[in-house]
Amino acid sequence: xxxxxxxxxxxxxxxxxxxxxxxxxxxxxxxxxxxxxxxxxxxxxxxxxxxxxxxxxxxxxxxxxxxxxxxxxxxxxxxxxxxxxxxxxxxxxxxxxxxxxxxxxxxxxxxxxxxxxxxxxxxxxxxxxxxxxxxxxxxxxxxxxxxxxxxxxxxxxxxxxxxxxxxxxxxxxxxxxxxxxxxxxxxxxxxxxxxxxxxxxxxxxxxxxxxxxxxxxxxxxxxxxxxxxxxxxxxxxxxxxxxxxxxxxxxxxxxxxxxxxxxxxxxxxxxxxxxxxxxxxxxxxxxxxxxxxxxxxxxxxxxxxxxxxxxxxxxxxxxxxxxxxxxxxxxxxxxxxxxxxxxxxxxxxxxxxxxxxxxxxxxxxxxxxxxxxxxxxxxxxxxxxxxxxxxxxxxxxxxxxxxxxxxxxxxxxxxxxxxxxxxxxxxxxxxxxxxxxxxxxxxxxxxxxx
Numbered sequence: 001x002x003x004x005x006x007x008x009x010x011x012x013x014x015x016x017x018x019x020x021x022x023x024x025x026x027x028x029x030x031x032x033x034x035x036x037x038x039x040x041x042x043x044x045x046x047x048x049x050x051x052x053x054x055x056x057x058x059x060x061x062x063x064x065x066x067x068x069x070x071x072x073x074x075x076x077x078x079x080x081x082x083x084x085x086x087x088x089x090x091x092x093x094x095x096x097x098x099x100x101x102x103x104x105x106x107x108x109x110x111x112x113x114x115x116x117x118x119x120x121x122x123x124x125x126x127x128x129x130x131x132x133x134x135x136x137x138x139x140x141x142x143x144x145x146x147x148x149x150x151x152x153x154x155x156x157x158x159x160x161x162x163x164x165x166x167x168x169x170x171x172x173x174x175x176x177x178x179x180x181x182x183x184x185x186x187x188x189x190x191x192x193x194x195x196x197x198x199x200x201x202x203x204x205x206x207x208x209x210x211x212x213x214x215x216x217x218x219x220x221x222x223x224x225x226x227x228x229x230x231x232x233x234x235x236x237x238x239x240x241x242x243x244x245x246x247x248x249x250x251x252x253x254x255x256x257x258x259x260x261x262x263x264x265x266x267x268x269x270x271x272x273x274x275x276x277x278x279x280x281x282x283x284x285x286x287x288x289x290x291x292x293x294x295x296x297x298x299x300x301x302x303x304x305x306x307x308x309x310x311x312x313x314x315x316x317x318x319x320x321x322x323x324x325x326x327x328x329x330x331x332x333x334x335x336x337x338x339x340x341x342x343x344x345x346x347x348x349x350x351x352x353x354x355x356x357x358x359x360x361x362x363x364x365x366x367x368x369x370x371x372x373x374x375x376x377x378x379x380x381x382x383x384x385x386x387x388x389x390x391x392x393x394x395x396x397x398x399x400x401x402x403x404x405x406x407x408x409x410x411x412x413x414x415x416x417x418x419x420x421x422x423x424x425x426x427x428x429x430x431x432x433x434x435x436x437x438x439x440x441x442x443x444x445x446x447x448x449x450x
Contacts, residue, residue: 002028002067004394007059009072012341012378014079014349014361024077025055025062026368026394049146051394053368072372073402075388078344079360080124080151080369082351083326084279085237085258085311087130088114088139089172102171104133111135113418115143115150116411117317119397120418121324122387124369125152126316127355129198129237130159132172137193149409151392152369154195154355159239160186160225161200165216173200179224186228195356196235198258199225202245213242213262219252226252235356237279243267250276256354258311261285261294265304268297272305277354281313282332283325298336308333309354310347317418327384340381368394372401 004026011019029050055062088111102110111131118126128136140153158174159167160182167173174189176182186197201222203214222238229236230253238249241261249257250270256277257263263271271278278301285294302308310333312318316326323331326347333343352360359369370391375383390397399406412418 003054003065004028004068004070005055005062005066006070006072006077006372008074009077009372010074010376011056011362012076012078012344013056013363014345016345018378019056019058021059022057022077023055023059023062024053024362024368024370025066026051026391027054028394049144049393051368053362053364053366056362056364070389070399070401075401076373076375076377076383077362078371078373078377079348079362080371080390080392081122081316081326081347082310082355082357082360083118083123083126083312083316083347084256084309084351084354085129085281085313086118086126086316087313088118088126088128088315089131089135104135107133108135108138111139112148112150113411114315114317115139115153117315117418118326119149119151119390119392119409121317121326122371122384122390123151123316123326124371124390124392125154125352125355125357125359127154127156127196127311129156129313130170130172131155132158134192141193149392149395149397152357152359154357155193156196156198156237157189157192157194159198159200162216162218162221165200166203167200179221182221183224183228186225190229190232190234194234196237197225197229198237198239199249199254200239201249202239202241202259205242213245215242215244215248217245217248219248222248223252226254235354246271250274256309259284259313260297260301261290263297263301265300268301268304268306271301272307275307277307277309277350279309279311279354281311281329282336283318283320283329284313286320286328295332295336298333302333302337307350307353308338308346309351310343311351323385330384331381334381339378341378343381344378344384372399 007023009022011022089107136155140155142148143150158172160174163175163177174185201217203216205211206214226236235255237256237258238254239258240246240249243264246263246267258279280298285291310329312325314325318325320328330343330347349360372389374386377383388401389399397409
């Protein structure tokens, strides 16, 4: 057992409290393998996920000493980010795969690579959406058992949709017609250990509907699926755009509206009154014709008092406007009217409430998932572009405070960075002037230089 103290830190606790001159102490645990019956000495150590925060408070309040001290140098220590809507198993979020043209084995490797990227982008917990073949469940279990190191995964399996509905061209979508058929599929997947479900209710915009989004899933199907999810004590997130779809989702008791490219003021008011969260994934529509309308919905939702949470739909690490998708989403929330502190809450404690995670707030006895960020991101959200350290379950993924170059967690050979999205072909840049970047979130600039 050992202890690490992070001192000289400005700490955002996650519940609104700020400790201007604080310290955080982690107690690390580990256990040896049980020796074989012949008495041989074990040669391996089991890493532990039992590390915990044993002190969080003002500087000088902890006096028992520590085995390691990290000087945060006045930078901000804050909870790790939570992505409430992301898919890990695809090489392209817009890929149309009628069949599994990647293969389950390779798709699984892609998923872990994406999870590793997410961790290095500051995401310590994520809700994996639309993943087939139980890959998300397997990845969740492998990380939880310390077989691999990565973010905590909340598995929601495939997305449920009507036959030939929106997204039917994507491999892994569950398509069925009628309440019984859809419910039967949900029973199968919930029994495998899902943490929640996602329903695809809306289709595309139709001229015959005056440009409104088509509602594809019937009220009976939607109500039956939400009721079944709640009966299994699982939250139901609904991909819905347009008043017909959103209204039906609210009437069915949906816990969360995702995407929401078009929502009226009346329904935003109802969402606020019912406490239904909105995960817009603004980064997913940047560069599209619906960008402005989508952004305006988020602006109005914020003014109406709707709970907003950060999700990307893209890979959290995907390069977007000079940073990563997860950071850009937080910046877009600020552009829509949020304060930087509110945007941080939407990516930490707020998102934790949506995905039903116990993370998102730092507390004594709690899990040590946190970031160290340069400056004061709660006052200037652009500071989030410079993440100096990521700590997951008490163990550092990386540490660059004060110019340090500690990279204890790495799935690549030296000189490679885990950055840029899985679409980047790293074999085209090996050993060709690749240098250690100053910080992760600008690493994608290196890609353009290779």
